[in-house]
Amino acid sequence: MTEVLYLSWGGSGRTKTIRRALERAGELDAALVYLAVLDSDHFGDLNTTMSSVVEQELHWLLEAQLDLTKDQVGQPERQTRVIVRKGNVLDLAVETAKGAGVDEILIGSPVPTIGSLETAAQVAAELSSQTDLPTMIL
Amino acid sequence: MNTLVLAAEDTNTLIQTEIAAVILLAIAAGIAMLSKRLKFPYTVALVIGGFLASGLGEVVQVDVSADLILALLVPPLLFEATLHLPWPKLKADLFPILVNALLGTLLGLAAIGALVKLGLDIPWAAAFAFGALISATDPVAVIAFFKSLGVPKRLGVLVEGESLFNDAIAIVAFTLAVSVAEGDAFTVGGAVTDFVVVSFGGIAVGLILGYVVSEIILARVDDALIETSTTLALAFGSFLLAEEFGLLIGRKDLHFSGILAVVAAGLMVGNLGTKNTSPTTRITLEHFWQLLSFLVNSMVFLFIGLSVSLSELFNELPAVLLAIAGVLVVRAVVVYLFVPVSSRIQPSRRISKDYQHVMYWGGLRGAISLALALTMTPAVFGQETVDTVLVMTFGVVLFTLLVQGTTISALISKLGLAGKEETELTQQRYQALVHMRRAGQSEIARMGAEGVLFDDLADAVGRSYQRDIAKSSDDLVSHFRSNPELEATMLIQARRDAIVAEQSALLEIVRTGLIEPQVAKGLTIDLNNRLVALELLDDRWEVDANVAQSSESTAQLIQPTAVDSTSRAEEASP
Incomplete structure (x- = not known):
């Protein structure tokens, strides 16, 4: 089955983009893989225990939010999966996209900076270049 | 006109003191009501209120002793502030906080001290004492704005944390300057040793007492009144024990910092003790310390207003302006130089420019500065010097409160850091309507069931309520659909409430003896x-990273073609 990867590494703007990501998955009749990355800049100082609890809580919150949004956009049956990882955003996105065999990558805009990449367009271009996948800025 | 004197140490004027206290409380309550209605900063209104009261014929004359301020008013202020500081958040930003607090206070002591020494030719010890006391920032007015405007919590922790530590450091430095003025020999090495002994001694006393209260009393006693009383005893007891520690071991000259003891004890109780208590105790503690903080703050800020004389301020205007300039320049150096350096050393806790602007303009001075200035005695420093220092302190405090305190909210809004916008307030209104109407419906049902209302009437009114509830619920749902960004906050809040309910359920199970203590301990730690x-997550995932909302622009698709990444980025740039 077709899969699209929605990538997020935080930010209050994600509520609208999750909605758009589900709509895009609907257009492609694809399952949505939600990759949430706890990036090293913001979560690198946590110890192993705390890091694990933060990952679990974020997983719980995102699953709840996906369920809610699926109902709101009229796609309660859409297949979704949440993956929470900690580390470098680009590396994990590329690794997950290649490992999961996704067909398209989605990111929101604007996004938090990743090193020198300051705009969603720069991140999208980098992702597209590294994965050879079409990348959509929502 | 009769003059009422507030002098707690004089037992002969007990009735007068009581009357004065009642009048001050009444003024404070009146001003609180007025400032709430006018949406004006409460502490600023108190200063103006006190100022007007003193100008209208000395209705209430303030005669506060140093002991009253330092031993009675300051400990509860600091203890209450520390109770709400979450250690994980404080720890995350401890480096920039300590850099600002320690280096900022030392820079203030040296630079402002030198400035007033050279500009006004007052003794070095008095100049350094002023430099130290005026470096203590007071976030009371600013934090009130932060809460009402819903600014990011991290910013609140940065401002409050810095204030807490620089208060403590300023008091220790001030005490050293005073001891030098009293004739104690001064050497840099001796001052550093004293500073370390006094500081770490105070912290140790506070941590030990705070731990004992948290782990023995709060964990084992389940009575909100007893537990709350214990925290009150802890706030004052840790201060006294640290200050008078030498008496315990037969060395009268040995003193630790009571202020740092209070800070350490408050952090221990706020982060360890309250986790060992029932929800009822937590609520009681919260209300009790809020009330005490309100009362003490009211007194201190009223004292500020009552103590200021317009004519003295005008007479010493050059000195006041010099002090204000010194404070603003030193604050600028602390924020715009030290903070970027901290961010460079610890990039994971980078502090944005917008945060820096708020930290700069939010560096108000208040209760601690005034309290310390009021403790300077003519016998040690000379009447003229004490008067000059007092007027400069009042001038700086008034300037920061009246100018910075009244414009900080505009700055926060202009920088886009105000989180609670109209949409969030509307959401709260719809939620409140649902709650209220459900309560009304339950009451009607109860009255119907008890026969107070006859059945047909109860049913009819109940149906009307049901329609109102349905309408409010629909409004809430529509509001969320129009403002989906509210969902993330609501989701976290709901999860938080659910975990607190799980904690209560766990406590109940432990009380009934259904599970072994070691099982309960593991589950408690997990919760x-x-x-x-x-x-x-609320701090770093929801707010820090991506503040702006997605635009409504059309989605852009970037294909993995041979175009180089730079040109693609330019094409697709939002």
């Missing part, structure tokens, strides 16, 4: 960790 995790 506490989950609450901390939510705080971290």
